[in-house]
Amino acid sequence: DIQMTQSPSTVSASEGDRVTITCRASQSIRSWLAWYQQKPGKAPKLLIYKASSLESGVPSRFSGSGSGTEFTLTISSLQPDDFATYYCQQYNSYPITFGQGTRLEIK
Amino acid sequence: EVELVESGGTLVQSGGSLRLSCAASEFTLGNYWMTWVRQAPGKGLAWVGTIKQDGSETYYVDSVKDRFTISRDNAKNSLYLQMNSLRAEDTALYYCARARQGSDVFDYWGQGTLVTVSS
Numbered sequence: 750d751i752q753m754t755q756s757p758s759t760v761s762a763s764e765g766d767r768v769t770i771t772c773r774a775s776q777s778i779r780s781w782l783a784w785y786q787q788k789p790g791k792a793p794k795l796l797i798y799k800a801s802s803l804e805s806g807v808p809s810r811f812s813g814s815g816s817g818t819e820f821t822l823t824i825s826s827l828q829p830d831d832f833a834t835y836y837c838q839q840y841n842s843y844p845i846t847f848g849q850g851t852r853l854e855i856k
Numbered sequence: 857e858v859e860l861v862e863s864g865g866t867l868v869q870s871g872g873s874l875r876l877s878c879a880a881s882e883f884t885l886g887n888y889w890m891t892w893v894r895q896a897p898g899k900g901l902a903w904v905g906t907i908k909q910d911g912s913e914t915y916y917v918d919s920v921k922d923r924f925t926i927s928r929d930n931a932k933n934s935l936y937l938q939m940n941s942l943r944a945e946d947t948a949l950y951y952c953a954r955a956r957q958g959s960d961v962f963d964y965w966g967q968g969t970l971v972t973v974s975s
Contacts (some may be wrong), residue, residue, distance in 0.1 A: 761934060770955075781959075783961045783962075785901075785962075787901075791967075792951055792965035792968060793893075793901065793962070793965055794965075794966055795962060795963050798959070798961040799959075799961075804963070805875065807870065813948070817940075834967060836900065836901055838901075838961075838962075840960035840961060843915045844903060844915070844916075844917045844918070845891075845903040845906070845960055847900055847901040847902065847903065848900070848903075849900050850900045
């Protein structure tokens with residue numbers, strides 16, 4: 750199984766900050782990586798797919814990059830609505846696996 | 857607007873069975889692979905399994921193989937998760953999600969249904 754490891758587990762930041770979350774795969778997943786945002790009590794929301802493609806309707810302050818085993822999600826200028834938990838997910842092969850999540854909290 | 861609505865979650869004893877349903881609307885279920893993802897209380901997301909458009913292929917995480925079965929009735933726009941031999945560690949919020957055509961990216965999710973397994 751492919752293990753997905755996110756870092757950090759928690760990040761504290763302020764509105765307007767630039768934030769980067771890293772996701773590492775235990776083996777190459779090419780570009781088959783997605784990022785989701787989840788707010789408390791809500792279902793996850795797709796942000797990025799194929800490592801760097803922005804889902805329709807998602808603000809352009811979100812961006813993704815990487816390939817192979819190392820990926821990043823960047824939020825260029827944090828907005829109040831962005832404080833949430835973020836998950837990466839590999840879909841290179843079954844079983845599909847998620848990272849453990851990164852909680853983005855207000856500093 | 858695409859909508860997925862799960863139902864069937866409840867409190868069940870360890871060793872028991874339960875069937876979850878997911879009702880799809882505003883899209884043709886039969887055109888999409890569908891997936892179940894679960895989230896234990898306070899924990900992260902965990903993929904449970906996926907079913908092909910016509911139900912001819914299914915894939916599961918090892919921990920549920922031989923206990924859980926995903927099925928679908930495209931005519932009823934419904935997806936199902938039959939869960940047998942339930943364990944305390946199956947306690948979670950269960951989401952159904954639609955896989956974008958041609959990939960295992962989940963573009964629409966339901967609100968989830970809670971399964972609690974008591975030991």
